[in-house]
Amino acid sequence: MNKKLIGAGLLVLVAVVAMLVWKFTKPVLDEAEVVETSDAKDVEGKITIALDNWVGYFPFRSKEFKKRMRQAGWEVKVIDDAADYHARMKQLNDGEIDFAVVTVDSYILNAAKHNYPGVVVTVIDESNGGDAVVALEKAGKSLDDFRGKSVRVAFTPDSPSHYLLKALKSHFNLNELLPSGLTGMRIETKGSEEALQKLLSGQADVAVLWEPDVSRALEQPGVVKIFSTKETERYVVDILVVSRDFLKKNPKEVKLFLSNYFRALKWYRDNEEEWFKELEAETKSDRKRVRDMVDGVDWPSMSQNCTKWFGISAPGEDSNEVLVEVIESTVNVLIDNDDFKASPLPDEDPYKIIYSGVLQDLYAGYSGVKTPTTVAEAMLTQGMKFEPLAAENWAKLQPVGTLKIQPIVFQSGTFQLSTEGKEELDKLMQKLKHFPQYRIKVVGHTSNEGDPTANKQLSQERAESVVQYLNVTHNVDFNRCLAHGLGGEQPLIREAGQSYRDWQYGLPRVEIVLVREDL
Structure with a gap:
């Protein structure tokens, strides 16, 4: 009898275990089937980033960024933690997120207890009016009030x-x-939106807000702005921090993430209408408010990140390390406010929380400085294809420099290249092979004598002849080049002691200017 009971009990136990296994396994199997029978099977993995509703972080929440990452095989999971910076840094330390977007001050303050588990890989934005101190007008209109x-x-x-x-x-x-906190005057809130509610309900005299709440506050009667980052520089700087562990294990993915961020940012700059439509839907704001929000933020491009913030430059370019200066200045403010007795940075060294390697790799490829190592590689770079650009987008390109070349000679009074002119363009190609990713502006000039209209037409035709020769003879993509004739509008500066005749002789010329997209 006891054996039968034991046997029955074992059968029941086995059945219960089987049911529990099935209960927890079936969703996994179902999910696997869904993935296998859909386009989700092409996803290599998921990258997680934590942020909040600050308008400067919009590119990471945007459709374009997520689409680009998805096309590259990665799903981006965005966690809005309602500005819980303590939790954000803990998640970064615990490996629950891969990236965190945060201000310099918040990272220094909140990551100290975790020994700075991430490194700064780029500057996302600088507040230019997007953060502000606002007040009830009856309480005061200036700081001194x-x-x-x-x-x-x-x-x-x-x-x-x-x-x-x-x-x-x-x-x-x-x-x-x-x-x-002892005075009852200090009202700590969970985010900017709650701070705005405290102000509008009369529970606070002053509120410190970020966009979109700054614009919302100033639309209310009786609310005034007493201070904003519009009148400051380097006060509030947002940075992208990547987990040290994730960077070590996934350097290619970090580079991909950053590259797609900058490309998405550029796409929205070039397609402002789409940018504003998405922000209107996200913030439930009208066009004017969205315009005010966007105007309150400066998003540095990739090249600006390199040359202004991280001290990275191509040969011959100037650069600065403003990020290091901001970190050091922020540490001083925090010490002055008794948050720290001394610098909390590892060995008091700001460079130990910065990693410029990803930007350096991107900039090296983007700047186009490269020496072909084989004949095949040289031929390949000559035939690189470029997307066509509208005139307004050509105008946005950043000049790199004018190549040093000997005069390109044309048959007298025409736009037909002479034999000497063609030989000089052949020599020019040896230089262009080093810069395969730069676009080319071919600028034609004439003397400033004679009919201005005819001069401008001749200079345009000569510039077009150069582009035509580069395309037909050297396979340089038409979309890579822009022919621009200036006639005699920009003559060379006449040097001291130079004769008038010699000066005039040098005015007809063609310049080869390298330009780049400001990613």
């Missing part, structure tokens, strides 16, 4: 808003705008 008063201030702790108050306290000796 609050001196010596008890002020109820609403802000998000350990956020860019908090840092803005610290900077004002440090730079203007204005302790009233950062009251202690």
Whole structure:
């Protein structure tokens, strides 16, 4: 009898275990079947990024960025943590997210306890009015109006808003705008939206906000702006931080992520209508408010990141390391506000939380500086295809420099290349092989004597002849080149002691200017 009971009990136990296994396994099998029988099977993996509703982070939330990553085989999961910077840094440390977008001050402050688990790989934006201190007009209209008063201030702790108050306290000796928690004047909120609600409900006299809440606040009667980042430089700078572990294990994916970010950003700049439509839908705002929000943010391009922020440049270019300066300045403000007694950075070295390698790789490919190693490679770079550009987009390209060449000679009074002119263009190709990714502006000039209209037409035709020769003889893509005739509008500067005749002789010329897209 006991054996039968034991046997029955075992059967029941086995059945229960089987049911539990099936309960937890079936969804996995179903998901696997869904993936296998759909385009999702082509996804290599998922990349997770944490951020909040700040308008500067829009490119990461955008359709274009996600589409580009999806086409490259990666799904992007965006986590909006409502500006919970403590949680964001903990997730980065614990490996729950791969990237975090955060301000310089918030990263220094909130990542210190985790020994800085990520490195800065690019600057995302600089606030240019997108962060502001606003107030009820009856409470005050300027910073000085609050001196010596008890002020109820609403802000998000350990956020860019908090840092803005610290900077004002440090730079203007204005302790009233950062009251202690003991006074009842300090109103800590979970995000900018809640801070705005506290202001509009009359629970706060002052609120520190970021877009889109700055624009929303200023649309309300009786609300005034008393300070904003529009009048500052390098106060609030947003950065992209990648987990050190993810970077070490997935360097190619980090490069892909950054490349697609910059390409998506450029796409929206070139397609402003789509950009504004998406922001209108996301923020539930009209066009004017969206325009104000966008105007309050500066998004540096890839080349600006390199040359201004990270100190990366191509040969002959100037560059700066503004990011290091911002980090050091931010550390000083935090120390002045008693957040730290000394620099919390590893070995007090800002370079230990920065990694410029990804940008260097991207910039090397983007700048086009390359030496072909084989005849086949040289031929391949000559035949590279370029997307066509509209005139307004050609105007947006950044000049790299004018190549040094001997005069390109034409048959007298015509746009027909002489034998000497063709030989010089053949020599020019040896230089162009080193810059396969730059576009080319061929600029024609004439003397400033004679009929201006005829001169301009001749200079245009000569520039077009050069483009035609490069295409037919050397397989240079037409879309890569732009012929532009200026006639006698931009004569060379006459040197001291140079005869008039010699000066005039040098005015008819063709210049080869390398230009690049500002990704």
